[in-house]
Amino acid sequence: MMDIERKQADLIDHFVKLASGQKGSALGSVIVEATSHPSLFAFSEILAVPSVAKLEGTENSVYLELLRLFAHGTWSEYKSNSGNLPQLVPDQVLKLKQLTVLTLAETNKVLLYDQLMLELDVTNVRELEDFLINDCMYVGIVRGKLDQLRRCFEVQFAGGRDLRPGQLGSMIQTLSNWLATSDNLLFSIQEKIKWADTMSELDKKHQKEVEDRAVEVKKSLSLKADVDFRGLEEIYSEPGGVMDYEEDRSRPKRRRHPIS
Template identity: 85%
Template sequence: MDIEQNQAELIDNFVKQASAQKGTALGSVILEATSHPSLFAFSEILAVPTVAELEGTENSVYLKVLQLFAHGTWSDYRSNCSSLPQLVPDQVLKLKQLTVLTLAETNKVLPYDELMMELDVMNVRELEDFLINECMYAGIVRGKLDQLRRCFEIQFAAGRDLRPGQLGSMIQTLSNWLGTSDNLLVSIQEKIKWADTMSELDKKHRKEVEARVEEVKKSISVKAEVEFRGLEDIYSEPGGVMDYEEDRSRPKRRRHPRS
């Protein structure tokens, strides 16, 4: 089963559970969802009416925990831990995984020093073990650990839930990208048209050159044939060159002196 299908089934399951509970009972559902090793998206659960109704009530802390896992990072939790319940180890692991995904949204090369600070990790060995075992093996990121440059090069990272207000920015980014793509497509089509025109002109020029070469060949052939025939006529005439040569080869008679 691929990760997208697994996510969809898990989300559907937790949405159904959350829809059937209210108040304090939602706490166990949210705890289970934020601890699940294969669940990394929570916006659908946040949208459940019974969950949204926790806002402003004595159980609003459960809503804040779910919002933290939907949009926040480990640093956010450390900054607000006094107003949030203590996380269980599975939640801590999950929030740190989500933190890596958040960092990968804006930078595809993550320095070790930044990662160690954001994840509250003490040394490089612990950081690399976490990235390999808890992120790459989990399938949420792919990348290369560069020990020489002390950085993690991101090749792929799963997306997180959109934060409030982020949808408009994303739509604008996609619109800009679409406009740029359209302009690029027009430019490519113009270049293709120009290339086709040049190709046709080149073919026409080649044909003209070939025709001229053929004309020159024919002209040379005709001229050579005429010259050859002229020489042939000269040598075949009576008293021509051959007769003259034969006459010169005959011995001359000696005249005797008169008495």
């Protein structure tokens, strides 16, 4: 994308300088060349050249209208006003159709094949898909996915066009809304991070308490087992206990005489 932007900037600078040194019909030729160039898709800087603005109200004003069309218009707009504009050469027709796709992508990221074929004067799906692949995506002005099943073009990226008169205020408002939404989202994420950190600390504290309690229980059980074992030792070692009983069993018993 950086190469495309750099090439655009170089072309704009070239045609601005070229237009600044021309007037009248010669300036018209510069405008036709600019609008026919396969790599130029922005024209507002050329429109701002004083000599171009001076075409207004002259016999060559149609070239000014032509340049305005390529800056802001679409193929369907050209068709509806073609009688008041110079006839387009094939390269200009292609360029205007490419720009039409960019305009459609400004407001909708899913472009239906039927809508595109109508706007671009394309008669079949194969021709439309070839145009989108070869003349739009390959050129680099859009990226997206062709969905033949749903008959639509899913736009993932589209280059921007020149701002229309009066569109700047709307764009500033849109960017301001986007900035406010981003700030709110960032605040929400930060709050969730704080909550997660708090829950993590509580979980660690609870885990430590459980581990400490387990250690205490183990100590208690160990102490009780030791006490019980010592108690048994004392029982078996007392006089008259088991050992005395065994000794008594081994002692010879006195025999009693039978009663006669």
